[in-house]
Amino acid sequence: MEHNLQHTISLLARTPAALDALLRDLPEAWTLRKEGENTWSAFEIVGHLIYGERTDWMPRARIVLQFGETRAFEPFDRGGHVREMQGKSLAQLLDEFARVRSESLEELRALHLRPEDLERRGLHPALGIVTLSERLATWAAHDLTHLHQISRVMAHQYREAVGPWSAYLGVLQCAGHSS
């Protein structure tokens, strides 16, 4: 299916409430554990989503609209979420994610993007020429990547507990797909 800005906004608007319903007040055995060294817990993933709102999604969309292909995006700091998490509870992060996402969508809606705006081109430091449309579709798919990851990280905690059923549970066959 083609990119549809209203569909993208519909999804982006729901992610904070979906994560809130899944994670708030859940035992820390689910939310703080990881899949191993150098992997993220659900808690860290929410921190990463907040950091993306602050530094990645609307900021880079603004760069496309202002500078087009003449200025490359700054590389995204995959460790940047550590600052977001310091001294905070998961409940605070969930509140913060809902707030910053809501602000991002307010800004996006206020741009009143027309179809020709969505075809505006920007310069990605590794991927080369990209369009604003691709950028916004990626924002929605990025939410889904992390929902996919959270479900996998949490299921991993029961890898032993499920006994022989591990063979039937698709999520336990998923080794992750991040580069």
Add this chain to the structure above:
Amino acid sequence: MEHNLQHTISLLARTPAALDALLRDLPEAWTLRKEGENTWSAFEIVGHLIYGERTDWMPRARIVLQFGETRAFEPFDRGGHVREMQGKSLAQLLDEFARVRSESLEELRALHLRPEDLERRGLHPALGIVTLSERLATWAAHDLTHLHQISRVMAHQYREAVGPWSAYLGVLQCAGHSS
């Protein structure tokens, strides 16, 4: 981590609200589309979860408690959800899932299972001897398998729209893991 019944219930209790927050009133382009032939849409997955509540999770737990290893579970009908879906909207299915899950958990809590009950053994037609503990842990991991699947099915709809970013999005590398 070992199976913890309270952790299992905590997760099981949250899944209906998480799916509700994610899917209710979302455009059908997200909820009714699939990954291809013989795959499920988010809508169908909610139907499957309802069918599992009616025929699989507490019913099979009851069989373990009543019959132990002397009676094998009846095979689960993977097409059984089709009846659940007929003539219903996604909003109706989400309401129904919340209701049947709540009933299941009420029944589970009323059993007041002790550690020795969790070690009770049952007979799975293909897997052989399984414990009630493994069965209940699998219920939680099964929710997570389908959250993992829903996020992947939805992300698939934007496979083209994200352009070159598809290489970076883990969920788009996931080919599914069902047997």
